Amino acid sequence: MSARDQLTAAMAELLWERGYAATSPRDVMARAGVGQGSMYHHFGGKHDLAVEAFSAVAEEMAAASSPLDGDGSPLERMKRYLAIPRAGTRGCRVGRMTQDPQVVADPELLAVVAGAFDAMLARWERAIAEAVTAGELPASTVPADLARTLSAVLQGGYVLARAKGSQEPMDAAVRGALSLLDAAHAAARTSDPPD
Amino acid sequence: MSARDQLTAAMAELLWERGYAATSPRDVMARAGVGQGSMYHHFGGKHDLAVEAFSAVAEEMAAASSPLDGDGSPLERMKRYLAIPRAGTRGCRVGRMTQDPQVVADPELLAVVAGAFDAMLARWERAIAEAVTAGELPASTVPADLARTLSAVLQGGYVLARAKGSQEPMDAAVRGALSLLDAAHAAARTSDPPD
DNA sequence: GTCTATATGTGGATAGAC
DNA sequence: GTCTATCCACATATAGAC
Structure with a gap:
């Protein structure tokens, strides 16, 4: 599983457990097991990562x-x-x-x-x-x-x-x-x- | 209206508009128009203020x-x-x-x-x-x-x-x-x- | 691609003057 | 009682080495 996928999976989990506002980039990186550089390499920031991670969740729910x-x-x-x-x-x-x-x-x-x-x-x-x-x-x-x-x-x-x-x-x-x-x-x- | 009442009123508003986590003591004091000292004199902190302010809201809703x-x-x-x-x-x-x-x-x-x-x-x-x-x-x-x-x-x-x-x-x-x-x-x- | 180091703002609270 | 000054930790992001 790539660092990118680890990040979206971790963000999806944390969005559920804590919501958007209460989830920090730090939390996500810690759970994904990747460093800060990875996150800002693959995503523009917390917002971008959340949009991508949550889009997958939303499609899953709709299905x-x-x-x-x-x-x-x-x-x-x-x-x-x-x-x-x-x-x-x-x-x-x-x-x-x-x-x-x-x-x-x-x-x-x-x-x-x-x-x-x-x-x-x-x-x-x-x-x-x-x-x-x-x-x-x-x-x-x-x-x-x-x-x-x-x-x-x-x-x-x-x-x-x-x-x-x-x-x-x-x-x-x-x-x-x-x-x-x-x-x-x-x-x-x-x-x-x-x- | 006393500083204490200003604070509970402001907290009740902000709890509705932004929720608990997203409301900072700073926000509350700014809206109440009082300084930091007032808040920590009347309340133990954000938590105590929120409990008092929200209890009033909850009673109102129940009624x-x-x-x-x-x-x-x-x-x-x-x-x-x-x-x-x-x-x-x-x-x-x-x-x-x-x-x-x-x-x-x-x-x-x-x-x-x-x-x-x-x-x-x-x-x-x-x-x-x-x-x-x-x-x-x-x-x-x-x-x-x-x-x-x-x-x-x-x-x-x-x-x-x-x-x-x-x-x-x-x-x-x-x-x-x-x-x-x-x-x-x-x-x-x-x-x-x-x- | 991934890491560590660093920067800036804010959250939440304390200290102590008036 | 109320104020301003200050403190430490964390949120978010950038810089730049490897």
């Missing part, structure tokens, strides 16, 4: 929402994706960035964050629209709205889990969302039969 | 959930509370703290954050339980779960809004949640008549 595009009924895919285990107290690697003032003030970093969310929300919207077409959700459902609601449940779940230092609030938030989706499913069958 | 205890039908109270305007791009003054590594690592500060959420979640749970009793929500509803789901929608709404630098995702997330609650309400009437 992680692919189960929403998978096989099976749309509603089942949505519920399965919600139920994927998530370590709440560690926080979301992407969502956490939005609370870092230095990230939000940095157009380049913020664009990477926004892009990752856009990709995920697009997948949500497609799955939801398909569920409506299939009669699994009420015809009155607004895919763009529900996509943001369900994405927010996950992001908020991380916040609640970290506030309590416990996994439980995250799991509870997901259970509640699944229950609401079941209710919406029941409402769709009652008032709006698909066939 | 802001009182509409959940108000008059009217429980479900109506829940919907009204969700629909209260929230400036998404500014983030939640309490929730934002959970993404700050220095806050989570500080038991005293984290306890203040956790306490604020506990108070809010307790109000949610009460209102939800009342809605179930009144037959406005399905009997199968788990108040503790749904409370965390709806609280997460709001917290996640802030995250999405900041990621996009726009109010819209927050409003969309709330609309989607209201729509799900309507579906749950419809399901309760269909399968579980209150009288």
Whole structure:
């Protein structure tokens, strides 16, 4: 593994553990096991290194929402994706960035964050629209709205889990969302039969 | 206004704008318009000042959930509370703290954050339980779960809004949640008549 | 390419005058 | 009580040797 790769890997880890502002070039070099010269040879500085390291993380996260595009009924895919285990107290690697003032003030970093969310929300919207077409959700459902609601449940779940230092609030938030989706499913069958 | 009050007010503002780690004693003193001596006379340091300033903020936030205890039908109270305007791009003054590594690592500060959420979640749970009793929500509803789901929608709404630098995702997330609650309400009437 | 040495600013706090 | 002066450590980056 090249020094360059060691640096991006170390930066990605530290961005998750400590956030952008709280991560110093020193920390990164120490974890990567390289000297200062290497870092400033390969990157313009902390900012450049963070952009490159975090872009990879963001793509990875966006790809992680692919189960929403998978096989099976749309509603089942949505519920399965919600139920994927998530370590709440560690926080979301992407969502956490939005609370870092230095990230939000940095157009380049913020664009990477926004892009990752856009990709995920697009997948949500497609799955939801398909569920409506299939009669699994009420015809009155607004895919763009529900996509943001369900994405927010996950992001908020991380916040609640970290506030309590416990996994439980995250799991509870997901259970509640699944229950609401079941209710919406029941409402769709009652008032709006698909066939 | 005493120097002490100026300091706590300035710290509360800066905690919101920049977070804990990114706020230096210098910043606080400059905004408060006092010298360094004043700060170290009244407080042991940045930490002590932050605890005192943030405790006031947390109490204020917890009190802001009182509409959940108000008059009217429980479900109506829940919907009204969700629909209260929230400036998404500014983030939640309490929730934002959970993404700050220095806050989570500080038991005293984290306890203040956790306490604020506990108070809010307790109000949610009460209102939800009342809605179930009144037959406005399905009997199968788990108040503790749904409370965390709806609280997460709001917290996640802030995250999405900041990621996009726009109010819209927050409003969309709330609309989607209201729509799900309507579906749950419809399901309760269909399968579980209150009288 | 990678290293060590060095420079400049700031974070957080203490000392002690007024 | 409030101020200014000062201190040490660290963040971030540059210079230049190997």
